[in-house]
Amino acid sequence: MNAPIIKLDGLKLALHSRAGKVDILRGIDLEIAQGQSVAVLGPSGSGKTSLLMVIAGLERATGGRVNVCAENLTQLDEDALALLRGEKIGIVFQSFHLVPTMTALENVALPLEFQGRRDAFERAASLLEDVGLQNRLQHFPAELSGGEQQRVAIARALSTRPQLILADEPTGNLDGETGRQIIDLLFAMHQRTNTTLLLVTHDEQLAQRCQRTVRMADGHVLSDELAGAA
Numbered sequence: 704m705n706a707p708i709i710k711l712d713g714l715k716l717a718l719h720s721r722a723g724k725v726d727i728l729r730g731i732d733l734e735i736a737q738g739q740s741v742a743v744l745g746p747s748g749s750g751k752t753s754l755l756m757v758i759a760g761l762e763r764a765t766g767g768r769v770n771v772c773a774e775n776l777t778q779l780d781e782d783a784l785a786l787l788r789g790e791k792i793g794i795v796f797q798s799f800h801l802v803p804t805m806t807a808l809e810n811v812a813l814p815l816e817f818q819g820r821r822d823a824f825e826r827a828a829s830l831l832e833d834v835g836l837q838n839r840l841q842h843f844p845a846e847l848s849g850g851e852q853q854r855v856a857i858a859r860a861l862s863t864r865p866q867l868i869l870a871d872e873p874t875g876n877l878d879g880e881t882g883r884q885i886i887d888l889l890f891a892m893h894q895r896t897n898t899t900l901l902l903v904t905h906d907e908q909l910a911q912r913c914q915r916t917v918r919m920a921d922g923h924v925l926s927d928e929l930a931g932a933a
Contacts, residue, residue, distance in 0.1 A: 709733065716757060740899075741913055742913040744907070749919040771792070792865050795853070870901070
């Protein structure tokens with residue numbers, strides 16, 4: 704049996720404020736297998752986005768063990784974490800985080816250029832075609848709709864053929880119909896590439912499209928249940 708792509712043992716995250724220590728994540732145990740789609744569901748303040756940030760190596764755990772893509776994140780320095788994200792993890796945020804002075808093509812090619820790929824622009828163009836933006840290659844983010852910007856962000860997240868896609872409320876800034884189109888695209892790309900998908904959401908219907916639903920509240924996992932497959 705293959706090792707899980709994500710394995711959390713007693714994960715804790717505490718942040719410090721003027722009022723003192725705030726416990727964000729309170730001892731989370733979780734395993735996710737390669738190729739699964741998993742929703743992390745919970746209200747605002749439940750810790751779901753913080754969980755994603757720790758798994759991405761963008762926030763340091765203050766306790767427990769965090770294994771992602773066969774790496775113990777608690778033992779990696781910032782350079783090693785950045786390398787892991789660049790090679791094995793794609794992230795789709797609620798805010799698109801595109802470089803405003805770069806075209807759609809340049810935004811998608813950027814992670815590939817960091818890897819020294821000679822085919823960076825060729826692959827970026829192919830990915831933009833996959834997400835239906837073959838006629839928008841030379842457009843800047845300000846010239847694209849919100850849905851088009853999120854399509855660019857998905858293409859960029861998939862550009863390095865990552866093992867793991869982390870999506871944090873990816874439709875939060877989009878209207879209902881555009882959001883549904885983006886989710887359809889995200890699941891289609893997940894299934895096509897056999898990439899593991901971890902989707903943070905507060906939407907019950909969206910969570911039901913994943914194979915598993917992990918429910919969180921107050922920094923704890925309340926339940927981990929099977930749902931309808933996408």
